[in-house]
Amino acid sequence: MRRDTTMNLQQSTTSLIRSLPVKPLTLGLITASVITLITLGVSATRSYAADAAKPAATKPALTVSLTQPQSSMLTIKLAANGSVAAWQEASVGAEANGLRVAELHANVGDHVKRGQLLASFASESVQADVALARAAVAEAQANAAEASANADRARAVQGSGAISAQQVNQYLTQEQTGKARVASAKAQLDAQLLRLKNTQLLAPDSGIISARTATAGSVVGAGTEMFKLIRQGRLEWRGEVTSAELGRITPGTTVLVTAPSGTQTKGKVRMLAPTVDAASRNGLVYVDLQSAEKSIAASFKPGMYARGEFELGSSGALTVPQAAVVVRDGFSYVARVGADSRVNQVKVQTGRVVGDQIEIQSGVKTEDKLVASGGGFLSDGDLVKVVGAAQSSASAKNPVAALANPNSAAIK
Numbered sequence: 001m002r003r004d005t006t007m008n009l010q011q012s013t014t015s016l017i018r019s020l021p022v023k024p025l026t027l028g029l030i031t032a033s034v035i036t037l038i039t040l041g042v043s044a045t046r047s048y049a050a051d052a053a054k055p056a057a058t059k060p061a062l063t064v065s066l067t068q069p070q071s072s073m074l075t076i077k078l079a080a081n082g083s084v085a086a087w088q089e090a091s092v093g094a095e096a097n098g099l100r101v102a103e104l105h106a107n108v109g110d111h112v113k114r115g116q117l118l119a120s121f122a123s124e125s126v127q128a129d130v131a132l133a134r135a136a137v138a139e140a141q142a143n144a145a146e147a148s149a150n151a152d153r154a155r156a157v158q159g160s161g162a163i164s165a166q167q168v169n170q171y172l173t174q175e176q177t178g179k180a181r182v183a184s185a186k187a188q189l190d191a192q193l194l195r196l197k198n199t200q201l202l203a204p205d206s207g208i209i210s211a212r213t214a215t216a217g218s219v220v221g222a223g224t225e226m227f228k229l230i231r232q233g234r235l236e237w238r239g240e241v242t243s244a245e246l247g248r249i250t251p252g253t254t255v256l257v258t259a260p261s262g263t264q265t266k267g268k269v270r271m272l273a274p275t276v277d278a279a280s281r282n283g284l285v286y287v288d289l290q291s292a293e294k295s296i297a298a299s300f301k302p303g304m305y306a307r308g309e310f311e312l313g314s315s316g317a318l319t320v321p322q323a324a325v326v327v328r329d330g331f332s333y334v335a336r337v338g339a340d341s342r343v344n345q346v347k348v349q350t351g352r353v354v355g356d357q358i359e360i361q362s363g364v365k366t367e368d369k370l371v372a373s374g375g376g377f378l379s380d381g382d383l384v385k386v387v388g389a390a391q392s393s394a395s396a397k398n399p400v401a402a403l404a405n406p407n408s409a410a411i412k
Contacts, residue, residue, distance in 0.1 A: 060385035066337060067372040069318040069364050074352050078248065078310040080239040080285070084259075086302045087234035087288070090205060096121060096198040097222040101214055106227065108212050112203045118227055119214060123199040130196055133189035140185040144178030151175035207231045210302065235300055237267060237287040239308050243276045246283040249310055255287045257308040263299035266290050269310075285310075318366065319357040323373040325350060334360075335375035336368050343371065343382045 099121035106118045154171035157163060207229045214226035237257050241249065253269040273284040287308065289300060300306070325348070326333045336344045348363030364370065371378065378384065 058383055060341075061343075061382040062374055062377055063385045063387055064337075064371045064374055065387055066369045067321060067324055068369060069320050069360060069366050070357075071316060071366065072319050072357070073314045074317045074319070074354050074359060075314045076312040077352065078241070078245060078312055080241045080245075080308050080310065082237055082239035082284070082306065082308065084235055084237050084289070084300050084302055084304040084306055086210065086230040087236045088231040089210065090207070090229040090231050091225050092118065092201065092204060092227040092229055093223050093225045094121070094198075094201065094220045095222055096126070096195050098219060099123075099126070099199060100219050101216050101226075104212070104214060104216055106203075106209050106212070108209050110209045111207075111233065112209060112229070113206045114203055116203045117200055118203055118209075119201040121199040121201075123196060126192065126196045126199055130189070130192040133185070133192045137182065137185040137189050140178070140181040144175075144182045147171070147174040147178035201226065203229065205229065205231045206233075208233045230302070235289045235302065236270070237289055237306055237308055239285040239287060239310075240280075240282045241285055243281050243283060246272065246276070246285070248312055249285055254311045255308050256311070257287065257289060257300075257306050259299040259304065259306050261299050265300065267308075317351065317359040317361075318364065319354070319359055320364075320370060321372060322353070322356055322358045324370050324375060325358055325360075326376045328376075333375070334364060335371035335378050336364070337371060337384060337386070341384055341386060343375075343378045343380065343384055345375075345378075345380050 101119060102122045103120050104118070105120070106112055106116070112118065150171045151174065154163065154168045158165075158168050209227055210230050211228035212226065214220070220226065237255070239255070249269060249272065251269050251271060255267045255269060256264055257267055258264050267287040267289045270286045270288045273286070276283045320334065324334055326335070332348050332350045333345050334348055336346050338344060346363050349361040351359035351361045353359070371384070
């Protein structure tokens with residue numbers, strides 16, 4: 001049909017040209033030009049029709065690598081919050097009454113050992129009292145010796161009638177009184193020696209000085225607190241858990257405690273509180289912290305709030321890389337790739353997180369093929385191009401180039 005139309009057009013054009021009053025040479029040139037234009041128009045029409053007849057090629061939305069859920073064993077953890085406190089805190093105070101503080105030998109933060117000198121008091125008055133007590137002992141001993149000699153002589157003549165029985169009893173009584181006075185004088189001397197010993201305040205145990213209220217030159221009374229000591233430098237974490245979770249924890253359970261600075265240390269459950277708070281319905285779990293290292297000990301301070309995770313065992317789980325999970329509108333999704341290389345967004349329920357792996361509790365199976373990374377750029381029905389691990393690793397090494405190219409994604 002197109003050929004007939006072209007031939008009719010050519011014939012009409014030839015007839016029109018012949019009817020015009022022009023020369024033969026000019027006529028030939030015009031005829032040739034018209035035929036050439038007609039031929040080019042027909043060719044263009046055929047090319048456009050051929051292009052329109054071809055199906056449109058679909059371009060992949062993203063170049064991705066795939067991953068599959070893996071079965072693995074994950075630890076069961078129970079998270080809780082609580083405060084760090086001293087295992088035991090000793091109050092160190094003065095035992096001598098009315099003495100002036102002469103010198104302080106320890107400050108807050110010092111590590112001290114049992115028996116180390118913390119403070120010393122002025123001892124002049126106490127030494128004078130000790131001297132008086134020694135003199136009283138010597139006097140009592142002399143009187144007791146005289147009474148004992150008189151009692152011996154009375155016993156010697158007791159049966160001869162030289163002295164009366166009443167006098168004999170008096171001498172014997174004076175002997176007993178003299179001995180008692182010696183014992184009393186010695187007791188007073190011991191008391192003064194104890195006061196002299198108490199003029200030096202010693203650490204009752206090894207540990208760390210956490211507070212100091214004493215000042216040099218002050219006169220303190222007996223029992224006045226001067227220092228606070230964290231015994232043995234031991235700290236504990238007191239985690240708060242609900243009454244329902246309290247039964248899942250046993251003494252000896254391992255706990256990973258994280259300080260506000262991010263420093264982590266391990267500990268073990270020492271004991272559980274025998275009661276539950278009536279207001280909050282929470283119970284305390286006492287955990288001994290293993291803070292032997294200086295860097296760890298510096299990160300945990302009494303009164304600090306910390307987070308802990310109790311390790312309650314392990315269980316099987318399906319895990320995928322965290323990069324494969326996309327969070328949208330508060331829900332978690334994964335991009336599942338079908339046999340036709342098209343994406344299907346699947347809502348999943350996530351669970352525990354261990355390293356770069358996250359547990360999938362529902363929504364996928366082990367045989368599913370998921371987009372390992374870049375699922376946030378995809379929608380349902382998108383066509384993707386799957387590449388091997390080598391190409392995905394190269395993209396991961398150059399994340400800037402991957403972001404610059406919207407058709408590729410950096411895959412872990």
